[in-house]
Amino acid sequence: MINHNYIYNLLEETKNATKEDVRDILDRANNKEDLSHRDIAILLQSEDENDLKEIFKIARKIKNEIYGKRIVIFAPLYLSDYCANNCVYCGYKRENNFKRRKLTRQEIQEEVKLLEKMGHKRLAIEAGEDPINCDIEYILEAIEAIYETYNDNGKIRRVNVNIAATTVDNYRKLKDAGIGTYILFQETYHKPTYEKMHPNGPKANYDYHLTAFNRAIEGGIDDVGAGVLFGLYDYKFEVLALMLHNEYLEKKYGVGFHTISVPRLKKAEGMELSLFPHIVTDDEFKKIVAIIRLAVPFTGIILSTRETYEMRKEVIEYGVSQISAGSCTGVGGYKENEDRKSKSQFEVADNRKPFEVIKELIDSGHIPSYCTACYRMGRTGDRFMQLAKSGQIQNVCGPNALMTLMEYALDYGNKDFQDVINQMIDREIVNIEREDIKNLLQEKIDRIKQGERDLY
Numbered sequence: 001m002i003n004h005n006y007i008y009n010l011l012e013e014t015k016n017a018t019k020e021d022v023r024d025i026l027d028r029a030n031n032k033e034d035l036s037h038r039d040i041a042i043l044l045q046s047e048d049e050n051d052l053k054e055i056f057k058i059a060r061k062i063k064n065e066i067y068g069k070r071i072v073i074f075a076p077l078y079l080s081d082y083c084a085n086n087c088v089y090c091g092y093k094r095e096n097n098f099k100r101r102k103l104t105r106q107e108i109q110e111e112v113k114l115l116e117k118m119g120h121k122r123l124a125i126e127a128g129e130d131p132i133n134c135d136i137e138y139i140l141e142a143i144e145a146i147y148e149t150y151n152d153n154g155k156i157r158r159v160n161v162n163i164a165a166t167t168v169d170n171y172r173k174l175k176d177a178g179i180g181t182y183i184l185f186q187e188t189y190h191k192p193t194y195e196k197m198h199p200n201g202p203k204a205n206y207d208y209h210l211t212a213f214n215r216a217i218e219g220g221i222d223d224v225g226a227g228v229l230f231g232l233y234d235y236k237f238e239v240l241a242l243m244l245h246n247e248y249l250e251k252k253y254g255v256g257f258h259t260i261s262v263p264r265l266k267k268a269e270g271m272e273l274s275l276f277p278h279i280v281t282d283d284e285f286k287k288i289v290a291i292i293r294l295a296v297p298f299t300g301i302i303l304s305t306r307e308t309y310e311m312r313k314e315v316i317e318y319g320v321s322q323i324s325a326g327s328c329t330g331v332g333g334y335k336e337n338e339d340r341k342s343k344s345q346f347e348v349a350d351n352r353k354p355f356e357v358i359k360e361l362i363d364s365g366h367i368p369s370y371c372t373a374c375y376r377m378g379r380t381g382d383r384f385m386q387l388a389k390s391g392q393i394q395n396v397c398g399p400n401a402l403m404t405l406m407e408y409a410l411d412y413g414n415k416d417f418q419d420v421i422n423q424m425i426d427r428e429i430v431n432i433e434r435e436d437i438k439n440l441l442q443e444k445i446d447r448i449k450q451g452e453r454d455l456y
């Protein structure tokens with residue numbers, strides 16, 4: 001699936017691409033035409049300042065045309081830090097000696113209530129890999145506990161899952177438990193590096209990890225989210241490999257990645273960043289996000305709080321469509337946030353509270369969205385992609401985002417904040433072209449103001 005020699009050759013052949021080559025690719029990218037592997041390699045190789053400016057400009061335009069001003073908000077929830085692996089870069093590695101724990105059902109519900117109090121509706125659950133202490137039954141019970149937790153302001157409406165590669169049977173169980181996206185980062189597609197980074201434990205098997213989405217899709221999960229841990233190997237190789245993996249799934253199953261996450265390596269317990277020779281610079285990181293946006297315009301890009309506020313602000317413009325907010329990367333982290341007692345998996349760089357993130361997004365012209373409608377309407381996998389590619393995403397997701405923002409303002413905001421949101425909605429409604437959608441949105445906003453919730 002990931003032919004290493006093919007990627008090495010592509011990167012070699014495209015080292016000396018001409019200005020005309022780049023110009024031609026950018027023109028096609030500007031029209032959202034498909035880019036070939038060679039095209040993507042040429043963009044990855046480009047260092048010219050003007051070419052890069054142009055890449056950013058087109059990425060921004062594509063982002064605006066497809067996703068508009070919306071940014072989907074979510075939070076991670078760490079369930080268990082037991083781990084049978086020894087991933088060189090990870091704070092949860094087996095050889096790190098600390099008191100490990102997993103949340104009880106009651107603790108999960110306490111964490112969820114705190115997350116709901118912050119306004120969250122969408123979670124990504126995270127756990128280390130440990131077949132004994134954190135088996136699939138534990139994960140399934142956790143998902144059930146999350147969906148059953150109610151607060152004054154409602155409940156979590158979508159649980160995405162980021163757990164280790166598993167079997168078709170287990171993926172089927174996750175599907176039946178009502179998960180949204182199954183997320184798994186390949187960490188690195190470069191096999192020799194993968195083997196160095198995962199010296200032992202179940203995750204040491206490159207092929208088993210790489211074929212996890214095959215099994216997930218065979219188990220009925222049609223929304224899968226990929227990612228690379230940038231900093232383990234050459235980012236140019238990794239971006240091309242991501243594209244090959246995506247195409248492989250599209251060809252085999254008719255649907256590729258729903259999202260791509262772009263985590264960058266951070267300091268963690270028991271590892272030193274200086275020992276990793278492929279650390280991605282800020283400029284390279286921006287280029288990665290923009291090129292992914294050009295290469296797969298309809299695939300969501302997820303950014304976490306590993307990045308600073310400044311970096312998040314910038315790359316949101318170049319293509320990011322989902323961000324986490326107010327995240328804790330330790331088990332029980334939300335409850336223990338005050339005294340920082342929990343052990344984090346890695347350091348976060350954006351420590352702002354969700355409300356600050358939301359306010360800042362609004363101030364910079366974005367529409368934060370807590371929408372989970374597609375998943376609950378069954379618009380997953382290829383059905384979601386059809387919606388995205390038909391350009392209808394604006395007519396559907398835009399109004400849904402505004403409804404969830406109205407709910408958020410009423411449930412979590414003060415009068416001033418509610419005024420800001422009301423003004424924003426008035427401005428946005430005027431811009432909606434279709435009269436029927438305009439009227440429907442207005443009617444639903446009024447119903448939300450009367451106290452109804454969860455309309456879409």
Ligand code: SAM
Nearest residue numbers: 089090126128129163164185229265266268346
């Ligand atoms: N245990 C599961 C697995 O092996 O896929 C779930 C993954 S873990 C909870 C989530 C992700 O955190 C990992 O896939 C890895 O990419 C990321 N991660 C681990 N250590 C990191 C570090 N030092 N800096 C940034 N991200 C890290």
